[in-house]
Amino acid sequence: MEISETGGITRKAFLEQLGFFGTGLLFAGSLGAAEFLSTRTKSPKKIIVLGAGLAGLAAGWNLKEAGHDVVILEARDRPGGKVSTLREPFAAGLIAEEGAAAFSNSYTTALKFIDRYGLEKVPWALPEKPVTYFLNGKRFDVKPGEKVTWPYELTSEEQELGPFGIVQKYIINTLPKDIRNPSAWNESPLLHLDQESLESYLQEQGASPGAIQLIKNTQWFAAVPGETSALAMAVSDFGLFMGDVPFTLKGGNDLLPREMAKEMQDDIHYEMPVETIRDLGSEVVVKSRQGKEFKGDKVIVALPLKVLQKINFSPALSREKSAAINEVQVLDLARVFLKLKEPVWFQKGLSGQAFTDLPIAQLNAYENPETPLSNPAILESFLAGEAARNIGGRSKDEIAEMILTHAEKVHPGVKNNFTEAYIKNWVTDEYSLGGPSWPGPGTITSHLVNLQVPQGNLHFAGEHTSILRSTMEGALRSGMRAAKEIHEA
Ligand SMILES: Cc1cc2nc3c(=O)[nH]c(=O)nc-3n(C[C@H](O)[C@H](O)[C@H](O)COP(=O)(O)OP(=O)(O)OC[C@H]3O[C@@H](n4cnc5c(N)ncnc54)[C@H](O)[C@@H]3O)c2cc1C
Numbered sequence: 001m002e003i004s005e006t007g008g009i010t011r012k013a014f015l016e017q018l019g020f021f022g023t024g025l026l027f028a029g030s031l032g033a034a035e036f037l038s039t040r041t042k043s044p045k046k047i048i049v050l051g052a053g054l055a056g057l058a059a060g061w062n063l064k065e066a067g068h069d070v071v072i073l074e075a076r077d078r079p080g081g082k083v084s085t086l087r088e089p090f091a092a093g094l095i096a097e098e099g100a101a102a103f104s105n106s107y108t109t110a111l112k113f114i115d116r117y118g119l120e121k122v123p124w125a126l127p128e129k130p131v132t133y134f135l136n137g138k139r140f141d142v143k144p145g146e147k148v149t150w151p152y153e154l155t156s157e158e159q160e161l162g163p164f165g166i167v168q169k170y171i172i173n174t175l176p177k178d179i180r181n182p183s184a185w186n187e188s189p190l191l192h193l194d195q196e197s198l199e200s201y202l203q204e205q206g207a208s209p210g211a212i213q214l215i216k217n218t219q220w221f222a223a224v225p226g227e228t229s230a231l232a233m234a235v236s237d238f239g240l241f242m243g244d245v246p247f248t249l250k251g252g253n254d255l256l257p258r259e260m261a262k263e264m265q266d267d268i269h270y271e272m273p274v275e276t277i278r279d280l281g282s283e284v285v286v287k288s289r290q291g292k293e294f295k296g297d298k299v300i301v302a303l304p305l306k307v308l309q310k311i312n313f314s315p316a317l318s319r320e321k322s323a324a325i326n327e328v329q330v331l332d333l334a335r336v337f338l339k340l341k342e343p344v345w346f347q348k349g350l351s352g353q354a355f356t357d358l359p360i361a362q363l364n365a366y367e368n369p370e371t372p373l374s375n376p377a378i379l380e381s382f383l384a385g386e387a388a389r390n391i392g393g394r395s396k397d398e399i400a401e402m403i404l405t406h407a408e409k410v411h412p413g414v415k416n417n418f419t420e421a422y423i424k425n426w427v428t429d430e431y432s433l434g435g436p437s438w439p440g441p442g443t444i445t446s447h448l449v450n451l452q453v454p455q456g457n458l459h460f461a462g463e464h465t466s467i468l469r470s471t472m473e474g475a476l477r478s479g480m481r482a483a484k485e486i487h488e489a
């Protein structure tokens with residue numbers, strides 16, 4: 001593995017590890033960068049930011065730096081929203097991410113904040129130990145680079161290629177080469193990709209139904225290929241996330257929002273769920289569930305997409321914005337963490353990571369980094385789309401039993417080692433009401449601008465207002481954009 005000057009693996013080594021050879025390092029160009037406000041204001045405004053997720057924090061931080069008076073209202077007792085690291089539920093030395101799993105070295109805005117706080121990056125490489133698959137009733141362990149027979153009906157070429165080769169053939173090699181160029185997103189040929197779902201795009205490129213099924217069960221962005229815009233996938237997953245080496249933050253991804261929040265600790269009100277926003281023209285009055293009122297010149301609404309449906313706006317949001325809020329989808333996501341006495345996969349020399357077409361979908365393993373063998377571990381089932389909806393309304397014990405029954409087929413011994421489950425369902429989380437945004441075919445073209453556009457004294461941020469949907473970088477950039485709108489008005 002090639003080591004870069006800064007430690008960690010290089011982009012080239014990362015792409016090779018995925019099996020993406022000779023791609024000219026995927027896509028050329030830079031994704032542009034979000035602008036930090038460079039001037040101090042001569043007419044400070046009082047700004048209320050709703051939501052202390054990365055979007056709200058970026059907006060608040062920028063406006064404060066530029067000399068404005070900022071107040072952030074957050075429903076939860078912590079910052080970070082969908083970036084949330086779990087520590088307390090687990091044994092000493094074990095942490096896990098209940099939301100965003102990884103940054104990428106192409107996240108230019110995130111990197112600026114990460115540098116500012118001196119946070120340490122840990123490369124998020126594929127495991128060097130075998131990954132387990134359970135597909136079409138068959139269980140098999142695959143060493144890095146090893147050839148196997150994939151148990152779906154594939155053409156002989158697809159069989160040879162395997163999941164990453166299939167992604168390279170039908171996606172990477174066929175996408176317009178300028179997907180990293182923001183000025184190309186609004187034009188043909190990129191824009192016409194929005195009219196297609198990932199599934200129809202793959203079909204058009206010649207992928208067999210078996211190949212689509214294989215990547216659906218092994219690649220996160222293809223979890224619901226019929227319901228995602230091929231443009232969203234191209235720009236966000238290939239232009240951005242896979243454009244460079246992914247990494248996590250040592251000690252937990254939530255260190256980023258926590259550090260940002262620390263700089264604004266006197267300006268953030270936690271446990272302050274907002275219910276009503278009244279734009280009176282001369283000022284905006286925001287009211288919380290407790291009945292507490294906050295008044296400002298401008299408001300940045302950095303709440304999750306589906307939460308917006310529950311907020312009482314006066315005057316009502318425009319017809320176009322309401323339609324966008326109702327029609328742009330979110331991806332249902334849940335993570336079920338099984339606490340185990342010992343990592344049974346580790347004892348067999350396996351990474352623990354698994355991709356399945358069982359109701360447990362993908363498994364991720366966490367071990368104690370110091371003394372893995374003799375210490376408790378975590379096996380996580382990462383559920384997307386229907387798999388996530390399927391656990392809704394069921395009790396914790398029922399869900400644990402269901403996950404354990406299937407996980408036992410993948411990693412025998414899990415059942416005997418199980419102590420307790422911890423479930424994070426983003427669908428039923430009242431301050432999220434689903435996972436990140438997941439624009440369906442056509443909806444970027446018809447709704448993205450409507451999600452972004454200001455209305456009166458209200459400005460809008462959040463990952464769903466960014467073309468870089470479902471990413472931390474998209475959330476940060478949206479906050480910078482909303483801050484700029486107010487600062488430069
Ligand atoms: C399971 C999962 C995995 C993910 N994996 C990745 C990944 O690997 N890489 C990546 O880049 N991205 C990933 N993402 C996406 C990423 O987490 C989000 O895009 C990003 O964090 C969204 O930030 P945001 O500020 O737009 O929204 P949020 O983080 O949702 O912030 C909105 C804030 O508003 C608050 N709020 C809600 N209602 C109210 C109210 N009524 N009043 C006041 N405050 C309120 C919320 O509590 C929250 O703090 C993942 C997301 C999930 C759920």
Ligand SMILES: NC(=O)Cc1c[nH]c2ccccc12
Nearest residue numbers: 101102220241436470471472
């Ligand atoms: N961690 C990843 O594989 C990329 C990613 C970006 N946004 C996401 C949202 C949900 C799950 C994964 C992602």
